[in-house]
Amino acid sequence: MTEDERKSWLTVQDEVRRLIRQRDWKPGELIPHEADLAREFGCARATVNRALRGLADAGLLERRRKAGTRVALNPVRRAEFSIPIIREEIEGKGQRFGYRIFLREMRVPPPDVQARLQLNVAQPILYLKTLYTADSRPYVFEERWINSIAVPDVLDADFEVLSPNEWLVREVAFDGGDFTFSGVAATAEEAAILTCRVGEGLLVLERTTRHGGLMITYVRLLFHPGYQIHTRC
């Protein structure tokens, strides 16, 4: 019988997953109450709750008070990816990390960048162009605007010791951010820097980072040809 089974929220979760996968519980269908499941599994309701809450977070179930718990119709598949810290990403592949700063100056950002950084005055801020390399080969080209009004210390930073990326990670406790992926064809300047063909298809990641209520930095990462972001769910 089922008396001797190991009970835990993971066991419950696996069992529920199995019932859904095998279509014993079909999409859209109501499943038993927590109380019933607790009896059935021989565990406390809190344990069932833990299991089902996890599945709801994952998008496999939809729960509402009084209405009960249903198998999600369109399993809201969510994939996660970790924000790459470039040096770690490169060294993690056993390659040698390097970078070269092409440009560092104060510049008035274009309107779209001003908007992203929520600057309401056209004022010069720190602008950087950096190429990161793996085993001396171009890896990713970074164009970065730093809200040096919010982070004045950045003007004294020595980016020869620590890359802009890492300096910011160390000095500013990021709070959140926005990410945008897109594809572009390499311009002449970009092709020259990344040593690829003009017009080659490249992956772009744009990121705006918050701290508290302030927008700290906007960065556009242009990856070398063939670069892929991989994730799993």
Add this chain to the structure above:
Amino acid sequence: MTEDERKSWLTVQDEVRRLIRQRDWKPGELIPHEADLAREFGCARATVNRALRGLADAGLLERRRKAGTRVALNPVRRAEFSIPIIREEIEGKGQRFGYRIFLREMRVPPPDVQARLQLNVAQPILYLKTLYTADSRPYVFEERWINSIAVPDVLDADFEVLSPNEWLVREVAFDGGDFTFSGVAATAEEAAILTCRVGEGLLVLERTTRHGGLMITYVRLLFHPGYQIHTRC
């Protein structure tokens, strides 16, 4: 005093977030035990546990038995994005969804697709080329291989009624998948289908979907120029 505060795991979480943001608890630093925090917040240890577990899941804390809980050094920033169901994505923008199947045939997949689908014999499977449109304008071009050995029913499916995408979502309970983002330049065929310039930079999403132990489908989505995937963390 702090007697009358509302107590809940969310309150605890907010407070811990605040302490981290304000650097009262610095990166790498050990924070008090659950028991101490429970006393401090005037709640049960389970409540503190719930709060801290959430923050650890989010990558803001690192917890180990006996070693205690530390503020993460490199807040493992993870971003989530939801897998778009194309029709919903388009209709969600108030546009009219449509699609046109260019090709539907049995074909022996190339080696890389065979590998992705874990087919160990060169055998013809279902191959589809579909263009999805928003307000009749090209939105995304889909190239799809379906493991029709694992899902024989698909051979009888009427994709005029339901798009391949939605047919699969309805008929097969997906279990998980792999995702890859990259950028490419449009080929002549692709440019013709998407009505864009040859060589234009496009975003590509490749997806392999599992069900149980079986690989169900491999799909390559080529988005129209300017398409962006957006997410926030």
Add this chain to the structure above:
DNA sequence: CAGTGGTCTAGACCACCGG
């Protein structure tokens, strides 16, 4: 080995919201 987080329990109350 002993301290810490991880989990489970039985019971309770509450918030929400469908009928």
Add this chain to the structure above:
DNA sequence: CGGTGGTCTAGACCACTGC
């Protein structure tokens, strides 16, 4: 209104792992 999930509690035992 009443049923359902959401949360909290006090206490307990366990699993891992640093010392």
